[in-house]
Amino acid sequence: MAARKRAPAGAPALMVKAAKRAAKAHAEHPPAKRPARRRRLRGAALQAQADTVLQRLLAEYPDAHCALDHRNAFELLSATILSAQCTDKRVNMVTPALFARYPDASTMASARQEDVEELVRSAGFFRSKAKSLIGMASAIVARHDGAVPDAMEDLVVLPGVGRKTANVVLGNAFGRNEGIVVDTHVTRLANRLGLTTESDAVKIERALIPLFPREHWTILSHLLIEHGRQVCDARKPRCSSCLLADICPSALV
Numbered sequence: 001m002a003a004r005k006r007a008p009a010g011a012p013a014l015m016v017k018a019a020k021r022a023a024k025a026h027a028e029h030p031p032a033k034r035p036a037r038r039r040r041l042r043g044a045a046l047q048a049q050a051d052t053v054l055q056r057l058l059a060e061y062p063d064a065h066c067a068l069d070h071r072n073a074f075e076l077l078s079a080t081i082l083s084a085q086c087t088d089k090r091v092n093m094v095t096p097a098l099f100a101r102y103p104d105a106s107t108m109a110s111a112r113q114e115d116v117e118e119l120v121r122s123a124g125f126f127r128s129k130a131k132s133l134i135g136m137a138s139a140i141v142a143r144h145d146g147a148v149p150d151a152m153e154d155l156v157v158l159p160g161v162g163r164k165t166a167n168v169v170l171g172n173a174f175g176r177n178e179g180i181v182v183d184t185h186v187t188r189l190a191n192r193l194g195l196t197t198e199s200d201a202v203k204i205e206r207a208l209i210p211l212f213p214r215e216h217w218t219i220l221s222h223l224l225i226e227h228g229r230q231v232c233d234a235r236k237p238r239c240s241s242c243l244l245a246d247i248c249p250s251a252l253v
């Protein structure tokens with residue numbers, strides 16, 4: 001434990017008071033318990049860790065699914081664009097009115113920027129998101145006859161669409177496991193569980209892909225996101241009630 005500072009003998013009264021306050025605060029709010037230094041898993045141990053994580057989370061969250069409400073690929077693509085820097089819950093509050101007015105790519109492509117901005121304002125970054133939605137819809141109308149394409153290379157060149165958004169659409173609207181969606185929850189859990197030490201989303205995806213069977217790539221993201229929301233909170237992970245605590249190198253128990 002780190003030594004707490006004491007005021008030196010003969011120190012001015014103010015210093016003595018400050019030292020007493022610090023000692024009191026330390027006693028009332030001791031520093032959070034830190035996990036032992038994380039082991040870096042490799043080879044067979046890393047694969048066994050991935051297998052156990054997947055099996056336990058599949059059993060724990062049999063209904064895990066995409067949290068963005070949608071009825072088709074166009075709605076999911078639009079909702080995913082809106083979800084940048086915004087909660088899925090907030091997006092789900094915005095999209096009913098948006099899709100009632102612009103139900104497909106051709107109506108969205110001819111929308112006025114200011115009208116879309118008004119509808120998506122509460123999702124944040126509303127100007128750039130409105131621009132992306134109209135740009136995405138215009139490109140789909142121009143290049144794909146108004147139908148959302150189902151190929152990674154066609155999706156990632158649409159305005160406002162990156163690899164993560166494309167993975168969401170391919171996995172959840174088309175049932176195609178082309179990659180693994182890496183968001184803030186997946187990044188945090190993959191690191192805490194010792195599945196990777198990377199912080200960059202592309203590198204994390206590259207590290208996870210060989211560890212999990214392809215047919216589970218889409219559900220894996222939903223499972224990690226669900227566990228992150230329910231148990232492995234960013235600031236206060238509930239390790240004492242976590243079903244992965246016995247194999248987690250970051251467990252605070």
Ligand code: SF4
Binds near residue numbers: 248249
């Ligand atoms: S044991 Fe703690 S850090 Fe590890 S996955 Fe569970 S909640 Fe997260």
